[in-house]
Amino acid sequence: MAKTVLITGGAKRIGRELALSMASAAYNIALHYSSSAEEAEKTAEEIRGRGVECQTFQCDLREERELLELVPRVAGRMPELEVLINSASIFRKGAIAETGPEFFDSHLAINLKAPFFLSRDFAKLCRRGQIINLLDTRVARNDYGYAAYTLAKKALLELTRLSAREFAPGIRVNAVAPGLILPPEGGSKEAFEKMAGKIPLRKTGGPLDVLRAVEYLLKADFLTGQVIYVDGGEHLE
Numbered sequence: 001m002a003k004t005v006l007i008t009g010g011a012k013r014i015g016r017e018l019a020l021s022m023a024s025a026a027y028n029i030a031l032h033y034s035s036s037a038e039e040a041e042k043t044a045e046e047i048r049g050r051g052v053e054c055q056t057f058q059c060d061l062r063e064e065r066e067l068l069e070l071v072p073r074v075a076g077r078m079p080e081l082e083v084l085i086n087s088a089s090i091f092r093k094g095a096i097a098e099t100g101p102e103f104f105d106s107h108l109a110i111n112l113k114a115p116f117f118l119s120r121d122f123a124k125l126c127r128r129g130q131i132i133n134l135l136d137t138r139v140a141r142n143d144y145g146y147a148a149y150t151l152a153k154k155a156l157l158e159l160t161r162l163s164a165r166e167f168a169p170g171i172r173v174n175a176v177a178p179g180l181i182l183p184p185e186g187g188s189k190e191a192f193e194k195m196a197g198k199i200p201l202r203k204t205g206g207p208l209d210v211l212r213a214v215e216y217l218l219k220a221d222f223l224t225g226q227v228i229y230v231d232g233g234e235h236l237e
């Protein structure tokens with residue numbers, strides 16, 4: 001029977017590309033989304049066109065009750081769940097001085113608390129499988145312009161290591177830390193391209209670069225607790 005992967009934030013952008021590539025690799029897809037219902041349905045149709053099963057799951061990851069129900073809902077409808085990819089995220093600019101409690105809480109809730117409890121519930125229900133967390137090259141340094149986001153992703157790096165140790169040997173946990181892959185939604189493509197001039201490989205990447213790293217991690221069965229930086233060397237700066 002085909003394995004199932006749960007991808008959070010899978011309706012569009014990197015999550016969508018991950019879902020489509022996993023479908024091409026014959027995984028059934030549990031596609032999580034929050035507000036992008038239309039895009040989720042479109043992505044699901046495209047996935048089904050690749051000959052695998054796809055079911056969509058709406059859930060606002062800031063809502064604790066919804067968060068704690070997500071993995072049991074998925075496992076109830078798709079019992080062959082074997083992979084969890086934590087890709088949903090929010091990314092807003094804010095130095096410490098500009099950060100209020102609500103802004104802080106939503107960054108921590110979506111970027112850290114959600115992967116924490118989804119991983120816990122996945123490990124409890126699945127016992128064997130893999131988790132992949134989407135970090136950010138910023139975990140290698142301090143981006144003070146994005147304080148709450150950077151802190152949440154740094155803690156997600158530590159969660160990757162902590163859970164890799166706790167969930168071994170049945171579940172491997174690894175991470176991908178992207179750099180300049182896609183400009184933020186509504187952000188200027190020009191400014192994004194300009195940033196490439198400041199990183200060692202002097203170019204931006206694309207979703208395909210992230211997919212290649214995820215593909216590798218899924219197959220690399222002697223690896224756990226690892227991070228692959230897909231960032232043109234930006235973490236070296």
Ligand SMILES: NC(=O)c1ccc[n+]([C@@H]2O[C@H](COP(=O)([O-])OP(=O)(O)OC[C@H]3O[C@@H](n4cnc5c(N)ncnc54)[C@H](OP(=O)(O)O)[C@@H]3O)[C@@H](O)[C@H]2O)c1
Binds near residue numbers: 061087
């Ligand atoms: N783009 C890049 O170049 C880049 C660089 C570094 C790291 N990353 C990391 O790679 C991952 C994917 O990046 P991306 O740019 O594709 O992500 P994104 O567009 O910023 O967000 C992905 C999805 O997260 C979901 N999300 C936001 N708030 C949510 C909430 N309250 N509850 C549930 N889901 C929520 C949204 O789903 P809905 O649309 O359905 O609401 C959104 O489509 C993220 O973890 C990001 O931090 C990306």
